[in-house]
Amino acid sequence: MKRLKAVRKSGDHENPKINMDFSGAEPVTVEVTRGAIVESRHRGSVAVVDVQGQVQLAAGDITRPVYPRSAIKAFQALPLVETGAAEEFGFTPAEISLCCASHGGEAGHVKTVEAMLEKIGLGEEDLECGVHWPTHEESAFALAAAGQMPGQRHNNCSGKHAGMLALARKLGADTKGYTDITHPVQQRILGTMEAMCGVHLAEAPRERDGCSVPTWAIPLENAAYGFARFGAPDDLPEIRAQACRQIAAAVAEEPFMVAGSGRWCTDVMTVLGQRAFVKYGAEGVYCASLPEYGLGVAMKCEDGAKRGVEVMLAAVLRHIGVIEDKDLQQMAALKSVPLVNRRNFKVGEIRPAEGFLSF
Numbered sequence: 442m443k444r445l446k447a448v449r450k451s452g453d454h455e456n457p458k459i460n461m462d463f464s465g466a467e468p469v470t471v472e473v474t475r476g477a478i479v480e481s482r483h484r485g486s487v488a489v490v491d492v493q494g495q496v497q498l499a500a501g502d503i504t505r506p507v508y509p510r511s512a513i514k515a516f517q518a519l520p521l522v523e524t525g526a527a528e529e530f531g532f533t534p535a536e537i538s539l540c541c542a543s544h545g546g547e548a549g550h551v552k553t554v555e556a557m558l559e560k561i562g563l564g565e566e567d568l569e570c571g572v573h574w575p576t577h578e579e580s581a582f583a584l585a586a587a588g589q590m591p592g593q594r595h596n597n598c599s600g601k602h603a604g605m606l607a608l609a610r611k612l613g614a615d616t617k618g619y620t621d622i623t624h625p626v627q628q629r630i631l632g633t634m635e636a637m638c639g640v641h642l643a644e645a646p647r648e649r650d651g652c653s654v655p656t657w658a659i660p661l662e663n664a665a666y667g668f669a670r671f672g673a674p675d676d677l678p679e680i681r682a683q684a685c686r687q688i689a690a691a692v693a694e695e696p697f698m699v700a701g702s703g704r705w706c707t708d709v710m711t712v713l714g715q716r717a718f719v720k721y722g723a724e725g726v727y728c729a730s731l732p733e734y735g736l737g738v739a740m741k742c743e744d745g746a747k748r749g750v751e752v753m754l755a756a757v758l759r760h761i762g763v764i765e766d767k768d769l770q771q772m773a774a775l776k777s778v779p780l781v782n783r784r785n786f787k788v789g790e791i792r793p794a795e796g797f798l799s800f
Contacts, residue, residue, distance in 0.1 A: 466484070467484040467485060467486055467501040467502065467743050468484060468485070468500050468501055468794075468796075468797060469482045469483070469484055469794045469796075469797065470483055470484060470485040470487070470500065470742070470749065470752075470753050470756075470793065470794055470797045471483040471485070471742070471748075471749045471752045471753060471791060471792070471793060471794055471797075472791075472792055472793075472794045472795070473748075473780065473789065473790075473791050474780070474789040474790050474791075474792070475780065475788055475789040476788065476789060480789065482794065483742050483743070483744060483746055483748075483749030483753075484501070484742075484743040484744070485500070485501060485725070485740060485741055485742045485743050485749065485750065485753050486500060486501030486502055486503055486505075486661055486740060486741050486743070487499065487500040487501065487503070487661070487738070487739075487740040487753065487757060488503035488660075488661040488662045488664070488665040488738070488739050488740065489665060489736055489737070489738050489757065489761070490662055490665035490666045490669050490736065490737050490739075491669055491735050491736055491737075492669045492670055492673050492676065492735045492736075494639060494666050496662055497736065498757070498761075499662075500797070501743075503660060503661040503662040503665075503739075504660045504661075504662060505660060505661075506645060506646060506658035506659055506660055507658055507659070507660075507661060507726065507741050508646075508648070508650075508656050508657075508658050508722075508724070508726070509656070509658075509659060509664050509722050509726055509728065509739070510650060510651075510656060510722030510723040510724060510726055511543045511597075511598070511650075511720065511721065511722040511723060512664070512720045512721060512722030512726045512727060512728040512739070513634065513664065513667070513720075513722070513728060514540070514541045514542065514543070514601055514720060515541045515671060515688055515689075515692075515718065515720065516630070516633055516634050516637055516638075516667060516671070517540075517601060517604075517605075517630050517633075517634075517654075518537070518540040518541050518601070518604055518688055519633050519637070519681065519684050519685070519688065520608055520626075520629045520630060520633055521537075521540060521604045521605075521607060521608045521611075522537065522684035522687050522688060523680050523681055523683075523684035524608065524611050524612070524629075525611065526604075526607045526608050526610070526611035527540075527604075527607070527687075529611060530557075530560045530561050530607050530610075531560055532557065532560070532604075532607070534690070534691035534694045534695050535553055535691075535694075535695040535698050536553055536556065536557050536600070536603075536698075537604075537687065537688060537691035537692075538691045538692045538694070538695040538696070538698035538699055539553050539554065539557070539600030539601075539603075539604075539695075539698040539699075540600050540601050540603070540604035540688075541600075541601070541688065541692055541699055541720065542597070542598075542600045542601065542698055542699045542700065543597045543598065543699075543700060543706075543720075543721060543722075544597050544599075544600060544698065544699070544700060544701055545575055545576045545577030545580065545597070545700065545701035545702065545704065546574070546575025546576060546577055546580050546581070546591070546595040546596075546597065546701075547575065547577045547580045547701050547702060548580065549697065549698075550599075550600070550698065550701065551594050551595060551599075553600065553698065554594045554599045554600055554603050555594060557600070557603040557604070557607070558594075558603055558606070560607075561603070561606055561607045561610055562610075563606055563616065565592050565593050565594050566593075567606060567616055568593040568594070568596070568599060568602045568603070568606070569602065569618075569619065569620045569653055570593055570596040570598045570599055570601075570602045570620075570652040570653060571593065571596060571651075571652060571653060572591055572592060572593055572595070572596065573591060573595065573596055573597075574591045574595065575591065575595050576597055577701055577702060579702075580595075596652060597652075598650075598651070598652035598654075600698070601652070601654075602620075602652065602654075605619050605620075605626050605654070606619060608626050608629070609624075609625070609626050612625050612626065612629070614626065620649075620652075620653045620654045620655075622647070622655045627654065627655055631655070631657070634657065634659075634667070636681075637667040637670055637671065638659055638663040638664060638666055638667035639663055639666055639667070640659055640660070640663040642657045642659065645657045645658055645659065646658040651723065661739040661740065661741060662739070664728055664737075664739035665728070665736075665737040665738055665739040666737060667737060668718075668728050668729060668730040668737030668738065668739065669730065669731075669735060669736050669737030670685075670737070671685050671689070671718070671730045671737070672685075672689065672718060672730025672731055672732040672735070672736075672737065673730075673732050673735040674686065689715060689718050689730070689732070690715065692710065692718060693710060693714050693715040693718075696710035696711045697711075699720065700721075705719075705721065705751050706719055706720060706721055708772070709755075709772070712768055712771050712772055713763065713764070713768065715732060716731070716732070716733060716763055717729055717730070717731055717758065717763050718730045718732075719754065721747065721750070721751075723745075724741075724745040725741050725742030725743070725744065725745040725746055725747065725749060725750045726739075726740070726741050726742075726750065727739075727740050727741075727750045727751070727753070727754045728740075729754060729758070731758075731761065731763055733763075734761060734762075734763070736761065738754065738757060738758075740753055740754060740757070748778065748791055749791075751778075752777075752778060752791050752792065752793060753793070753797075755772075755793075756793040756797065756798040757798060759798075760798045777790040777791065777792040777793075778790060778791040778792075
């Protein structure tokens, strides 16, 4: 049996403890029920690490490199703020928040991207993120009903890309090819990720992400360490620490920009405010920083299921104490997610697996 614990940075709350035996396999973390039986199960890995780099809670293999995908957009936005580019171009908190976003392509997102591009003197054609329909269904339907096709500004990563273009301008670099690994923008981001996460990525697995920027595979424990430092940056150089605080404050002020209507990231941060920064990445990855506890969280649902990793993170946040009893009144779906059929009859639930973490 392996004893694991999560600790609070300060205060007199009792430290929760948990015993788990995983026997080498990724543990079952989430159950999907139909009626009285468990119909499906999700396995996953979880790392909770403090600002000293000490693992405070672990489940599964947290040393295996995984692609964090969009979960680390806050790290990609750090050079934009710490170089002064965000200030030079007059980016608002909403615009800085959008730089960390996987947004749904709602009207507010699209207009904000357009405003950012106008501020830096560029247009949609300068983006290199590619085109897809808004992931927010109503916005996609409205676009189609108007007889319009989507553009790059509707891409869920367009805010991040507008921020990268602003950084290129600030660095005096060519705005063409800013998504290439050898471009100064991506090299600056690479160095930032290495410094934040305490890992060398020169030999790490690397490929292009869905929006064409490089994505490096890193162990969950290193990603969690980076987010611990992001949320509690007192030991970082002052310029970087201030950039971390500015980004976290912007996202807490404008959580809609990070995801959108009905999205888990937005809903959680709307309730928790600066108690937690949470961000989803593709293929079942989630990262979070918990400033009051000096902890960072990184996790992956093994089968890439978004429904699985959201329940995993909710359980971990509740276990540590970030989600309090009073929060559940506004976040009832965090305890367990109702499974409903096409006629809206409840037929089951998605819940933390017995023996993982529980409410």
